[in-house]
Structures are given as structure tokens and as C-alpha cells.
Amino acid sequence: MDPFEVTMNKALQKLAADIIPREDAKVCADNIIELLQTKSKFDIGRVCIAGSIGKKLTIIGSDIDFVLFINDERPMFGDVLEDFDNILTMTDSFNIRDVHVTKYSIQFKALGFEFDVLPAANFTKGLQLQGDTLIDIQQQRVLEHIAQDPKKYGYMYSSSLAEAAVRFMKQQDGFVNEMVRIAKFWFKTLHLNDLRNRSGAKNCIELIAVYVAKQEENMETKSYLRSFKRFIDYLKNFDNLNIHFETDEHRVLNKSRPRVMDPVNPYNNLAKNWDRQSIQLVKAYAHESNRRLEVLANSRAARLDQLFEPQPVYRPDMGEMFERNPTKIQWLVGTETFSRLPDLKVRNERFHTDHKLWGGLENIKKYFQFAILASTVSSCDENEMKEVVLNTISRQIYNSKVTRVSAEGEKHEDYDVTFTIPSSNQTAIRISYRL
Template structure:
């Protein structure tokens, strides 16, 4: 007779504890975390990256682990500790609107030592490529949440752009292919010399525009830093004039969609500057909304940048962070009415009228051809999460 130890894989006959079956499923039946897979309890189809959350929500009684603060169920001890470290997923249940600033500084803001630990490793990568033979590094910039000043403890992302003159002209048909060669070269160089750069540097792999790195941290209660190292042609140069920007945007207007994609790394600096110059209260609002996304939103295609821009759009002087948070959630729950753009870097450019007719519209202040609201593939999931959060006692004073 077969001995049953609790759960059976939905795709083969593997038997084990819930955790063992979940781990088995990820290892054997799924190649990417965005692949669909089936739940070993109800056979329901879910994205692999959402499986643990699905089990917690739909089959709490099967979960062996509970959060000691809020009793939320978990598949694994590690998940629960992560949840506690991030400030407990049901953070709004333990936080009053008057305490929200205290909550942010205690649970979400990072300390200077954590940020400098990462900057230090990034500086070493910079120096390494400056001295690298056969490679011309013209300029190196740090973007992402650390550069913008919106990093939260549980998640930091850094985009570094290495501007090089080794690439062909941006409108050359060979640009994408050469970019791939160069990225491959950068990846190999880093792998070769990783340990001489920093003991806590890991090379994770490569995408079509970046080499992915991870900087491990020694700081307790903080996650590792994920670094995207991008390569690009310096289209704008340091401190570009409005005239220079206009020339670049006009050139982009004549390009194909995919060629335009190649220009986006050169615009990262403008994105960073735009978020960085916002007042401290807006950055706190951004941290809170990012925390909300990390803990309450299932949809992986909703990235940080559209939310950062939505926070900036929503914020009014003298608004409390709690009020602004509510306003952001209300906007998300009525996403079709989101309509915002800024003229800091551009006014009218090619196809501008057509772009402005889109809904929802969150037009990248650094790129007039980039409606960042388009990146979200499942707004219904976002609406559902926003509406659910608005039901929390936190908002009941209204």
C-alpha cells in the first residue's frame, strides 16, 4: 500500500508535505516563475509565482505555519519570517493613520549604512570598467530606487547605466546585435573578476538590455540589492539643455518601436532626477505604496515606476501621507480615469496628440513615447487589490 504523507502533486504522483510538494512543483514542473501551474490541493491553475499566496488565501487550513503577530497562514517558516521582516503583510491592521509616519520610518526606511554598502559595490564595478582594456566607459550613473531616494527595506532595485562609445550609432540597424555582444562581454568580465571586485557580488545573468547582479547585504532585516547594469550610448550627455532633449525626442519619433526601446537606457538619468527632486513626504508616500504593492498586489506586471509617478501626480502640499495613500488607491480602483503627464523635459513632440488620447495615461516625464500605464497587463487585479485595501479599518475614519 502506498503511504500518503499529506499532499500529492497535481501533475505526477509525487507525495509529501505541503512544502515538499510546492518545492517539487517549482523544481520539476515549472521553468519560469510566470508559468502557470496547478495547485496540489484544488487543481486550480495559478501562476507559479502566486502559488504560495493562492494556498495561503484559499487553503489556510492546510498551512502549517502562522504569523505570530497577525496569525496569517504560511506554507513555510521562511515566508512567514519574510512577512514579519517587511513589517507584517497586514500592516494596515496594525497601523493607525496618525502613526503612519512612525510606521514608515520604523519599517520601511533604510539606514544610511545599508545604502552606502550597495553604493560601495557599485562604485567598484564602475572603477573596474574604467580600467578595463578594450572598453571605453564614458560615464557611469546610478538609478533605481536607491538613486531616487525611494528604497524600502524589503526591496531595493538599482539601475546603473554605463555609457560607452563602443556601440555603433543608435539608429544603426546593427545596434541591437552589437549591444548583445557588449552585454555578453560585460557579463563574462564580471564573472571572471567577481571576487576581486567585491566578495558579496553575484552575477545572475543577462536580459536584452542589462546584466543582472545581486549585492548581498550583511545588514539584518534588509534584503539583498538587485542591480541591473545597463549599457547605452550617451544620447543626452551630462546636464542636457532643453534643445538637446528636443533633438533626441525628435529623432526617437522617427524610429521604429524596437529601436526606440534602445534609447530608454539613455533616459534613466532624467527619470531619476524627476523622482529625486520630489519632497520628502512624496517619497514616504511612494514607500508606503510600494509596500502595499509588495504585500497586496498579485499582478507582477505592475512595476514601481508607474506607481511612483502616480504618487507624484496625486500628492498635494499639506496633504497627510494617509490621505494621499487613500487618494492613490481610489485612483487605482478607477484606473481608466488616470490621466497625467509632465512637461519638465518635453512639450509637443511627434505623435503627441495621439499619445495624449490614451487612457489610462501615465506618460513618462523622461520619454514622451512611453505610457508607463501600458505595462500593467491586468488592471482588474489591481482594482481588486485597491478596493480590498480601502475596506481596511485604517480608512474607516471617513
């Protein structure tokens, strides 16, 4: 194997291990589930922790998905979602905020975690079964119901197949799971407006990654780099995607392209909800990632901070939020002994009251996390990490160079905002900004 590929494989494998969040959200999820089960006027048969946590694919910034199987109810769950909305907005516990009801789910934040709760139809009420037998019966009955009108029910009943979807992912080997994490990390570095919140978009990316990773099964040595390149190539040609996991082609009911068929629901094409603008953006981002891979290969540099630099590189909207003031030192970047300091400290009330500014903080925090993590994986030292952070500020926010200033007496506590992002178990990078 080529030495560059060996080095990149090690870096990508380490990234897959390091992007799992340090915090444990399960306790918070259990409390929210108990709240809804206790307070809801609807009969909740059982609960499935779905999404990234259920599938063991959690990465930085992953939200917490769980599915509540409702007895004697069928989509569209408008009354159920209204009931959940009332419960969540009326409780004083768990610091619940930003509650938002969508067509199929209710989304909110609690104790800093992002939740997405989906009601689902329970087709196994009263059955004293569990494990695979219960999942098989639920899946069979759901698909029989969808078959009555696939166009109407194909996506509507997807949440009712959550247990089967979680089982499918848990059946994959460690290499496949790691490649899915890497693909999800790449997807999170992209600016895609509202696509990430659109039904099925994240699952679509996961399944493309599963599909390309499984193609390594017959290789003598599995390659993370080769698999990632294949993933990028598929997205470069999104219009022609033809992905399904059925061994019998005649069972795949949707033959139009692009298609990424749900492995537990042959009626659900996860690529169908992508609008033309999103497809064109993802294709462009994939082409740029391919270009970066070629540059790194030519220079023999395994720099993941360069490969995974957020796209687009320059965000004018971020520059508008973090306005430049030539009369002040506005950015301070340093290191700190890591002792579980808060990752975001806001000292200026304007950031709390200005929704746009707060959204900018969330975005730039994410970019700093990506940059520092990728730098850590690339074995950069602390000084190099600081330069990567400054490069992120320069390129993402201002499209012009911001230099580090070591001014005598400058303290992070004197700035409006301070980000503290761990770079190891002992140290963290501190980044401060003032208006």
C-alpha cells in the first residue's frame, strides 16, 4: 500500500474514533422520555432510541432521536405532536427551549442537547414479544400497510420502522460504522441551508457511506481512504445514484434515479426529497473535496484540517455577524489547562438577545471544533492548532488574513465571548471575540 494511503488510513480511522462526543446524553434522553410517558394523554406502547445514538453512530453535534410507538393511533399524529408540544413548553425541568413542531416530529433543545422526537404507529400492541421477533412482526405489518398505497404511506410510516433501521445498522461491522461517522463528519462541514433538517437527508448520507464501505468486504485490506474517495465519487454523480440493499432487484419498487433505497422499507427512496439546489451544492462540495485529496496526495501530507475545512470556505453572512473593527484587538487565541471549562461563555447580553448573532456563535463554534479535532488527528502541536484556528477565522469569516496578537495584559475574561474547545485530555484551545 502506498505510504500516503497508509498515513491517511490511520488518520481517517483515528478521526472516526475521536469524533464521538465526550458528553453522555443518555440520562437527559431518559428523563425526557419519562416526562412524555408520564404526562401524555396518549398510550405510548414502547420507545426506541433511534438516530445516531441508537445506531452507535454518534458524532460531534449529533442530535438525539427517539421514536415513541403510540397505541391505537396512525399518522399524521397532529394531535399527538400538539400534546407533546404542550408538555414540553409547560415544564420547568431540563431547560427545554426552541420547541418546534414539524410535519412528522417535534424538535427542541434540553440541557444543551438537541432532540428530535417522532411518534410512530405501534402494530404489535398486546403481543408479549421482544427482540428480533417483535421487530420482524412490526416491520412485516408496517410494510403490508404501506403496500395498500405506497405513494401515500411510503414515507409516512418510516418512523414505525425505526427498530428495524437501528438493527440494520447494528448488523454492520466496525469498518462500516467508522466510515459512516467519517461521512457524517464531512456532511456536517457543509453549509446547506435547510437540507440537513429535511426528512431523510442524513439517513441518505449514512446509507451511501454504508454502501461504499461494504464494497471493501472482498478486498484483502480495507482502506478508509479508498472508501472515502468512493463516497465522494458517488456524491459527485448524485443524479445517477442507484443504491439499494436488496439482493433481488425485483423487490426494489422505485426504479427512478437518483435513488437511495431504505434497506428496511423498499417503498422509501431517501434521495427523492433533495431539491435541485441542494443536489448541485453537494456535487460541487464533493468535487472540491476530491480536489483537496489530490492536492494532499501530491504533497504527501495527511492534513485532515485541510481536507475537512468547511465549505464554502468563505461565508459573507458570518462576516456580517462578526464585524471587523480596525481600532480593537478583536480575537485572542490561546491554550488552557483543560478542567471541564464551559465550551461557550457569553459575557455580552447582545448575543443572548440577537437571534442572528447567537446562530453565528453556534456556527463558528462548530467550525472551531472541526478545525481543532482535525488538527489533533493530523498530529499538529498547539502552536499549529492556533494557526489553524486563526486560518478558520481569516478564511471563513473575513476572507482576509487575521494575525495572532500577543498583547500585554490581554485576558479572555475581558472579551464578549470565549470558546473553550478541548484539544487533548489535558489542554484546550481558548478563542475569544469582542464586538
